[in-house]
Amino acid sequence: MSKERSKKLLPWISTPLILLVFFLAWDLFVRVYEVSELVLPPPLTVFESLAEVVADPVTWDHARVTAIETIGGFLIALVCGVAAGVVLGKVAWMERSLRPMIVASQVVPKVALIPLFVIWFGFGMTSKVIISAMLAFFPIMLNVQLGVRSVEAGQREVMRSLSASRWQTFTHLELKSTMPYVFAGMEVGIVFAIIGTIVGEYLGGSEGLGYLVVRTLNELDAPALFAVIILLSVLGLMLYFAVHGLKRFFIPWHESVYSQQDVNR
Amino acid sequence: MSAHSAETIEHASNALDAPAKLELSGVGKEFRTKRASTHALSDINLTIRDGEFVSLIGRSGCGKTTLLRTLAGLVSPTTGEILIEGRSLWNGSKVDSSVVSKLGVVFQEANLFPWYTVADNISLPLRLRGDGKQDRRARADELAELVGLKGFENSYPRELSGGMRQRVAIARALSIRPKLLLMDEPFGALDALTRERMNLELQRIALATKATVVFVTHDITEAVFLGDRVVHLTPRPGRIRQIRSIGFERPRSIDVQTEPEFGAIVRDLRHALDEEE
Numbered sequence A: 001m002s003k004e005r006s007k008k009l010l011p012w013i014s015t016p017l018i019l020l021v022f023f024l025a026w027d028l029f030v031r032v033y034e035v036s037e038l039v040l041p042p043p044l045t046v047f048e049s050l051a052e053v054v055a056d057p058v059t060w061d062h063a064r065v066t067a068i069e070t071i072g073g074f075l076i077a078l079v080c081g082v083a084a085g086v087v088l089g090k091v092a093w094m095e096r097s098l099r100p101m102i103v104a105s106q107v108v109p110k111v112a113l114i115p116l117f118v119i120w121f122g123f124g125m126t127s128k129v130i131i132s133a134m135l136a137f138f139p140i141m142l143n144v145q146l147g148v149r150s151v152e153a154g155q156r157e158v159m160r161s162l163s164a165s166r167w168q169t170f171t172h173l174e175l176k177s178t179m180p181y182v183f184a185g186m187e188v189g190i191v192f193a194i195i196g197t198i199v200g201e202y203l204g205g206s207e208g209l210g211y212l213v214v215r216t217l218n219e220l221d222a223p224a225l226f227a228v229i230i231l232l233s234v235l236g237l238m239l240y241f242a243v244h245g246l247k248r249f250f251i252p253w254h255e256s257v258y259s260q261q262d263v264n265r
Numbered sequence B: 001m002s003a004h005s006a007e008t009i010e011h012a013s014n015a016l017d018a019p020a021k022l023e024l025s026g027v028g029k030e031f032r033t034k035r036a037s038t039h040a041l042s043d044i045n046l047t048i049r050d051g052e053f054v055s056l057i058g059r060s061g062c063g064k065t066t067l068l069r070t071l072a073g074l075v076s077p078t079t080g081e082i083l084i085e086g087r088s089l090w091n092g093s094k095v096d097s098s099v100v101s102k103l104g105v106v107f108q109e110a111n112l113f114p115w116y117t118v119a120d121n122i123s124l125p126l127r128l129r130g131d132g133k134q135d136r137r138a139r140a141d142e143l144a145e146l147v148g149l150k151g152f153e154n155s156y157p158r159e160l161s162g163g164m165r166q167r168v169a170i171a172r173a174l175s176i177r178p179k180l181l182l183m184d185e186p187f188g189a190l191d192a193l194t195r196e197r198m199n200l201e202l203q204r205i206a207l208a209t210k211a212t213v214v215f216v217t218h219d220i221t222e223a224v225f226l227g228d229r230v231v232h233l234t235p236r237p238g239r240i241r242q243i244r245s246i247g248f249e250r251p252r253s254i255d256v257q258t259e260p261e262f263g264a265i266v267r268d269l270r271h272a273l274d275e276e277e
């Protein structure tokens, strides 16, 4: 096997190995210390419970609700975040007049506001969509704002020396040059959107995987609790990799994409 | 570097009777910031003939880039007038874009667009002008070969060395077949050997396309080797200290550098630059 190939295969071998070791250690720990099943069920019990949870169609309804809330909130945050970021990045007086508010909004722990949103927008999906949109909005906006400002002066001069129109400068330079920042914001934003949705579901409502976590907790069904947490993690991973995949598709020329390819190679 | 070119060298352009391509009269530039004002250029008078190659030398910070940028339509001069083929480049602080779009500009940095391939970078000016895809591709291939980048047409800038990137920038400037080429230390980042080859290549391209070139450099030998005339700027404010005509017929071979007269001119200019301190 060539060196290149083995480098590429390495994570595919190491990841299952690490997981296997992790589960073995978990199992051993539970047995040796005789941990109560209520605190930490052995991995096999969790897997059995996971199989049951997955087989139950109701689980999928909950998962769909969580996914819709997260994606909906994320898309709203994307549209608003890009728009706000472009405006703040381009219009200096606006950025200056709003800067104190923006700094303040970054410092405020936004998770603390979630109960308010539940009060205002009810226990249904609306409040969760709004919460996840709010959490995902800021990283996207801040990144886009940075991106709009980071267009290289030298590249601008090239466009000017070619007598490019405003529209041409936008499509050939500003848009392309800002894309990496949009995706950097999106990668953080999607994670924040999931956090927002789940915490929102913890606090109120009767739908979603977050609600399922609370219910299994109240029922003291630790194996099912673990199973739902695993499902949530899988959902989070899928959404993250979807965004990451979009990034690799749209900006293959960017450092953050090709340097990774080089490492994988 | 390939020797291929569709164009042929017809004659050396030392003819004194050629019409004026570029006329600067009383050009001055003052940068004003809140803190201070810098008098970057003062009373520059210079007439450059069609097909002429003019080298611009001077110490760092003496205003070479500023002068070139006023010619490229990027910064407006505070005083004076610039005529390109008899047309005024600046109307107050507004630039005549129909004049600018016929210029080829090569900056100190390559300033390529990392999201475009070499071919797309080279043909960007054509794309902005509205040329069709096939024409663009054909011209890009032709120019890639001209600057010695055949086989790299579909590479991205990140896959190229610094010198290769600078050559892409030169090809990009040449894509619209400019009759006036403005170059700001384009070979500053190259090693001596590549630089020598690029000098020969630039000389050949300039003669073949009958382009007028204004070429900024730190390197006195390079300035003398390439230029019909060498313009020496002194700093604060940037003024023309002297203009030397270089008698050697273009195209010149590298061997011209070993001739005593060549050496004498280089020595003279070096002394003049040294005296400034």
Ligand SMILES: Nc1ncnc2c1ncn2[C@@H]1O[C@H](COP(=O)(O)OP(=O)(O)OP(=O)(O)O)[C@@H](O)[C@H]1O
Binding pocket: B031, B032, B033, B038, B039, B040, B058, B059, B060, B061, B062, B063, B064, B065, B066, B067
């Ligand atoms: N945008 C600007 N604002 C204020 N001052 C400037 C600006 N651009 C240039 N200057 C000043 O004008 C003077 C000439 O600068 P310029 O870049 O033309 O020098 P240069 O001869 O090209 O130097 P180098 O050989 O180092 O590239 C310098 O003193 C510089 O500080």
Ligand SMILES: [Mg+2]
Binding pocket: B064, B065, B066, B108, B184
């Ligand atoms: Mg300079």
